[in-house]
Each structure stands twice: as structure tokens, then as C-alpha cells.
Amino acid sequence: MKTYYNPEDLAQFENMGEDAKVLWEKFIAYYSQVFAEGALTAREKALIAFGVAHAVQCPYCIDSYTRTLLEMGVNQEQMIEAVHAAAAIRGGATLAHGMQAKNIIKSLEL
Amino acid sequence: MQNKQLLQLNGIPAFTGKEECKRFCMTHKKLDIMQVNMGRKCNLFCKHCHIEAGFDRPEVMNRAVMEACLQVFEKNHFTILDITGGAPEMNPDFQWFVEEAARRKIHTIVRTNLVILEEEGYRHLPELYARLKIEVVASLPYYTEKDTDRQRGKGVFSSCISMLQQLNRLGYGATPDLMLNLVYNPGGAFLPPDQISLTVDFKRKLYDLYGISFNNLYTLTNNPIGRFSEFLQRSGNMTAYLNRLVAAYNPATVENMMCRNQLSVGWDGLLYDCDFNQALGLTINGINHIQDLIDKPLTARKIVFGNHCYACTAGAGSSCGGAIA
Numbered sequence: 001m002k003t004y005y006n007p008e009d010l011a012q013f014e015n016m017g018e019d020a021k022v023l024w025e026k027f028i029a030y031y032s033q034v035f036a037e038g039a040l041t042a043r044e045k046a047l048i049a050f051g052v053a054h055a056v057q058c059p060y061c062i063d064s065y066t067r068t069l070l071e072m073g074v075n076q077e078q079m080i081e082a083v084h085a086a087a088a089i090r091g092g093a094t095l096a097h098g099m100q101a102k103n104i105i106k107s108l109e110l
Numbered sequence: 111m112q113n114k115q116l117l118q119l120n121g122i123p124a125f126t127g128k129e130e131c132k133r134f135c136m137t138h139k140k141l142d143i144m145q146v147n148m149g150r151k152c153n154l155f156c157k158h159c160h161i162e163a164g165f166d167r168p169e170v171m172n173r174a175v176m177e178a179c180l181q182v183f184e185k186n187h188f189t190i191l192d193i194t195g196g197a198p199e200m201n202p203d204f205q206w207f208v209e210e211a212a213r214r215k216i217h218t219i220v221r222t223n224l225v226i227l228e229e230e231g232y233r234h235l236p237e238l239y240a241r242l243k244i245e246v247v248a249s250l251p252y253y254t255e256k257d258t259d260r261q262r263g264k265g266v267f268s269s270c271i272s273m274l275q276q277l278n279r280l281g282y283g284a285t286p287d288l289m290l291n292l293v294y295n296p297g298g299a300f301l302p303p304d305q306i307s308l309t310v311d312f313k314r315k316l317y318d319l320y321g322i323s324f325n326n327l328y329t330l331t332n333n334p335i336g337r338f339s340e341f342l343q344r345s346g347n348m349t350a351y352l353n354r355l356v357a358a359y360n361p362a363t364v365e366n367m368m369c370r371n372q373l374s375v376g377w378d379g380l381l382y383d384c385d386f387n388q389a390l391g392l393t394i395n396g397i398n399h400i401q402d403l404i405d406k407p408l409t410a411r412k413i414v415f416g417n418h419c420y421a422c423t424a425g426a427g428s429s430c431g432g433a434i435a
Contacts, residue, residue: 041307067300070298070300071301071303072304072307073302073303073307075252075256075257
């Protein structure tokens with residue numbers, strides 16, 4: 001069955017460098033540096049990436065970071081808490097934007 | 111059974127073709143560790159067990175083989191007697207063996223599943239371990255009940271916690287001559303985490319939640335043989351797992367593979383390079399029975415490698431003493 005997302009594409013990701021080699025190399029260098037040990041541990045950064053992957057609903061990133069986190073000793077309970085953190089921010093952001101609607105309503109209503 | 115398992119590992123590049131495997135294909139001349147598998151009988155039925163141990167397994171080492179082990183150990187100046195199984199405690203001559211080793215002042219490790227130590231007939235063993243200053247290496251796949259019980263069986267986690275607390279009360283994990291080490295292995299088709307960072311997590315969680323202290327945590331990679339192989343086949347993960355092992359091959363691990371510094375003795379006295387080769391029926395090159403070694407010198411031998419060895423060389427590597435690179 002054809003779908004917009006193909007799991008095999010994940011392994012082909014580096015093909016994105018074919019038409020823009022310099023930009024790709026800069027991206028990879030940046031990406032590698034971002035996820036290296038720093039003020040945050042590599043595991044903390046991977047958990048953030050995992051949460052963001054759910055927030056932006058990227059199936060490739062969810063696949064990749066779920067496997068990464070298992071190999072970092074993170075269990076399902078901890079990962080689901082990270083998903084809830086992402087969900088809370090998305091939900092909270094939706095609610096917070098309700099203030100815009102309220103402000104517009106306030107400016108227009110008698 | 112064994113041959114079928116090896117065949118399943120044939121679809122990947124040959125481990126024996128690796129440059130490092132050719133370079134480090136021999137054992138050391140002088141070996142430190144004698145690992146003795148006392149039998150496949152076990153009170154648990156863990157999902158990843160490479161020797162497929164269980165309560166109904168009849169293979170049990172007899173005292174004559176144990177005596178031969180001790181003679182070969184002393185004659186060849188091994189330094190560590192590493193006792194495993196199954197649940198080694200279920201061997202009827204287990205207590206004789208560890209007491210005899212202690213009498214000969216042999217440093218002994220017992221690999222225990224902890225649960226057996228709470229069962230009728232075995233409850234005196236923690237005190238015996240402490241009295242003989244036996245190093246205890248205990249399986250604990252994770253610091254949560256759900257993850258541990260999923261892999262090793264319902265009720266295992268609470269039993270392990272209770273026994274670790276008892277071992278702590280006996281001085282284990284707190285005094286230098288009563289070493290308590292834990293073993294983590296992944297709860298599925300993925301590689302183990304970094305040993306150092308997981309040790310920090312285990313120490314913090316087990317102490318904060320249960321007041322438990324231990325010395326070292328060893329991270330082990332699941333070998334794609336035995337019961338774990340069946341899981342990989344059943345779940346459709348075999349190909350991806352083998353590819354993961356191959357992709358994570360780390361040349362720096364080969365020099366320190368455990369097979370280079372040990373002799374593994376099976377329940378019937380047959381000799382192997384490691385416990386995984388034992389599970390696969392791959393005996394060592396040369397004299398391959400412990401009783402035939404009593405009057406013969408132990409020499410460096412060519413290791414019997416296979417594609418299952420990728421499990422010991424992936425990432426930071428894996429051995430009975432944890433990561434090796």
C-alpha cells in the first residue's frame with residue numbers, strides 16, 4: 001500500500017545532501033554538535049528530541065528516537081512522560097492562544 | 111537446534127572475516143578466569159536466556175567434573191572461579207563446590223538470579239556467601255518492577271529487591287571483601303546503554319527507593335541465540351537486530367573479548383571458549399574435556415568465533431564483566 005511516509009526512507013535521509021552538499025554538511029555538523037554531551041547530557045537532549053518529535057508528529061524522528069532512548073536505558077514509562085510533557089505544551093499553547101480570541105472579541109463587542 | 115541457530119546468523123558479513131578477529135584469534139597463554147556452568151536447571155524461565163534454562167532441564171554437573179575443575183584451576187594458576195548456570199545453587203553439589211574452592215583460597219564469583227535464595231532449601235546461602243567472601247553477581251535487568259518482571263517473570267523484581275536488601279544487611283556492597291555487582295541486559299531487540307551512565311541511574315534509583323547499595327553494574331548485550339533468538343524470529347526482529355549488531359561493530363573491543371582470557375566448562379565437563387559457544391555446542395579447539403586436562407598443560411588456543419560474536423563486539427562491547435571498550 002502506498003503511503004506518504006515510508007519507513008525505509010529514514011535510512012535514505014543522507015540522500016538529502018545530493019543537491020545541496022554544503023548546506024547538508026553544515027546541517028549534519030550542527031546536528032551532531034547539538035546532540036553531543038554538553039551542559040545537558042546526550043540522554044536529556046534525546047528526550048527533548050523525542051518530545052519534540054511527537055509535537056511536530058514526525059514518524060521518522062519518533063522511530064529513530066524511540067530506538068535511541070531504549071539504547072540509552074530509558075524505559076517506556078519515562079518516554080510516555082516525555083510525550084505528556086510535549087502534549088501539555090501543545091495543549092497549553094492552544095489554550096494560551098485563546099487569549100488572542102478573547103482580546104479580539106473584547107475589542108469588537110459592545 | 112544449535113546448527114539451526116547458527117544458520118540463522120548467516121545472512122550477515124562473516125565475523126571471522128574481520129581484521130581484528132584474525133589478529134586476536136588466540137587466547138592468552140595464561141588464563142585468569144575459569145567459568146563453570148553447573149547445569150541448565152533453573153527456577154526461572156527468562157525470555158532472553160541463551161541456554162534456555164528452566165526447571166525441567168536435566169543437565170547437572172557432577173562432583174567428579176567439579177573436582178577436575180578445581181585441579182585444572184590450581185595447576186594452571188587461574189585467578190577467578192566464575193560459577194554460573196541455570197541457577198547454579200540448584201546443583202546438589204553446589205555448596206560442596208564453593209566450600210572446597212574457599213578452602214583452597216580461590217576467589218569465587220557466583221552468578222545468581224537472587225530469587226532462588228528466597229526459596230525453601232536455599233535460604234541459608236546468603237550467609238554462606240558472606241562467610242566464604244564469595245563475590246555475588248546478580249541479575250537485575252532494570253530498576254522497575256514492570257520492566258524486570260516482563261523479562262524474567264512475575265514477582266521476580268520484588269523478590270530481587272528483598273534479597274538485595276538482605277545481602278546489604280550482611281555487608282554486601284559496603285565492605286571491600288563482599289562485592290555485590292548487578293547485571294543489566296536489554297529488555298528487547300536493542301543494545302545496552304552506556305554502562306557508566308546507567309550505573310549512576312541504578313545507584314540513585316535503588317538507593318532512593320529501596321535503600322540498596324551495590325558495587326558495579328555490568329551492561330550485557332543479548333546474544334541472538336537460545337530463547338532470545340526465538341523471540342527475535344517470532345517478533346520479526348531478527349534481521350534488524352543482526353544488522354544493528356553488525357553496524358555497531360567496534361574493532362576496539364576484540365582485543366578484550368572475554369573468550370581470550372577464560373576457559374568455559376560445561377555441565378558435562380566439555381570445554382568451550384564462552385557460555386554462548388556452550389549454548390551452541392561449539393567446543394574448543396584441542397583437548398575439549400576438563401578431565402583430559404588434568405595431566406596435560408593448558409596452552410594458548412585458537413578461539414572458535416562465529417557470527418554470534420557480534421553481540422560481544424557491538425558498541426562498548428559485552429562480557430560477563432560488562433562493557434569492554
